[in-house]
Amino acid sequence: MRRLPVMALTGLVAAGLSLTACGSNSMTTSGASSAAGGASATGSVDAALAAKVPAKIKSAGVIKVGIDPTYAPNEMLASDGKTVEGFDVDIFNAVAAKFGLKAEYQPASFDSIILGVTGGKFDIGVSSFTINPDRKKQVNMVSYYKAxxxxxxxxxxxxxxxxxxxxxxxxxxxxxxxxxxxxxxxxxxxxxxxxxxxxxxxxxxxxxxxxxxxxxxxxxxxxxxxxxxxxxxxxxxxxxxxxxxxxAPYGYVIPKAETDFANAIVDALKAADKDGSYLAALKKYSVEAGAINDFALNP
The missing domain is CATH 3.40.190.10 (Periplasmic binding protein-like II)
Structure with missing residues (x-):
């Protein structure tokens, strides 16, 4: 198991406590953290899925991901204080690879991510969002784990x-x-x-x-x-x-207007499950008990 995020450890040391808190996910100077989650990292590109990438994302060459890296082991900062890691990151890197995309992880407060997706700041939110009716009113959600x-x-x-x-x-x-x-x-x-x-x-x-x-x-x-x-x-x-x-299932947060892309993400998860990269991401953090195989849009 990995340790808690550096930000957590720093706070605890200051309080006099002792707490042991894919691709390159290093933060940029702007505070964003980018991940090389492309085909070279996690598998081959699926041409049929790559064709379903929205034009805005395709032209950018990366998919901007809103994430709150304070939620170990799902999403957290590594010991360098810059790299975003966790099983959510590893799973989504495998998904992004199917589209031939690199994921750029941009840290944000948890309660701001959905607004960031609906407002166009992020292409997707990947941060352990439990799927519920209120969230499905605002965005599309694709299930990928159960907790x-x-x-x-x-x-x-x-x-x-x-x-x-x-x-x-x-x-x-x-x-x-x-x-x-x-x-x-x-x-x-x-x-x-x-x-x-x-x-x-x-x-x-x-x-x-x-x-x-x-x-x-x-x-x-x-x-x-x-x-x-x-x-x-x-x-x-x-x-x-x-x-x-x-x-209940966790879900990726995707804009309401991007239903076709959301369905393609369902298919990418199925492909990651089939090639073993989905389960490998969970086993790495010993959380495979929450694995699912009935990935779905707005379940």
Whole structure:
């Protein structure tokens, strides 16, 4: 397993904590990070798929990808603080290779990526987006993985956190996630029952959310299952609480106007599954339990 992103590790060291947080994905001076995810890196170009690349992307020669690299092991910064890596990156590099494209990864806050796609800043969003009705109203989504929600607490659960009764507790969560919606609903149940609301500590990056649990600022956090379980393994100071629930597929975020391209991405995923590059990306990070083979547009 790889370590947490450098930005997470830096923050934790400053707090006096010890936390162990395809192609060339190195950041440019503009803050974007580019990846060589073309055919030479991950396989041969599929001519039929390459013909379906939108003209704007084809003329640019790269596909601009919005990504939040604070979500290890899905998407994260490597030890150089510049390279974006993770299983999301490896899978999408394999997909891009089928089109003969190079992926240029541009770091952004998670809650800004969909707007960036709809506004034309990014060609696609690849950042562990759970597919849900609200998001499908705004964009096309192509499924490629399945994950659920996992609660994480300090080892031994010293504060005796109860998932079904977290009223009045400091609970961490990342901004813009389905877990924030989950926690908000749980807090409302508390107040409806005359109990204190959950004190939600909402951070922009998942690295900050994890750091808060390790430091004791929060007594628990909610995160996608591969992310939460990765943090448990890497820190040595955390443990999972309860079982994974609300499993749902992740989806690539693609503009509504690009339905044909979205369908072509479905086919590229199928090709990556067939040639083994899809599963290889998951096995590299020990997250193959979430593999799917029923890739689909707006499932």
């Amino acid at each position: 659920g929600t996992q609660w994480i607490v300090a080892k031994g659960n010293p504060k005796a956190v109860n998932i079904d009764n977290a009223c009045g507790l400091n609970i961490g969560v990342q901004k813009g996630t389905t877990q924030l919606d989950d926690l908000t609903a749980r807090s409302k149940k508390c107040t409806d029952a005359g109990k204190p609301a959950i004190n939600m500590i909402v951070q922009d990056g998942q690295d900050q959310v994890t750091a808060d649990v390790v430091s004791g600022k929060t007594v628990a956090m909610l995160a996608d299952s591969p992310v939460g379980l990765y943090a448990v393994k890497q820190t040595g100071q955390l443990e999972a609480l309860g079982s994974i629930y609300d499993s």
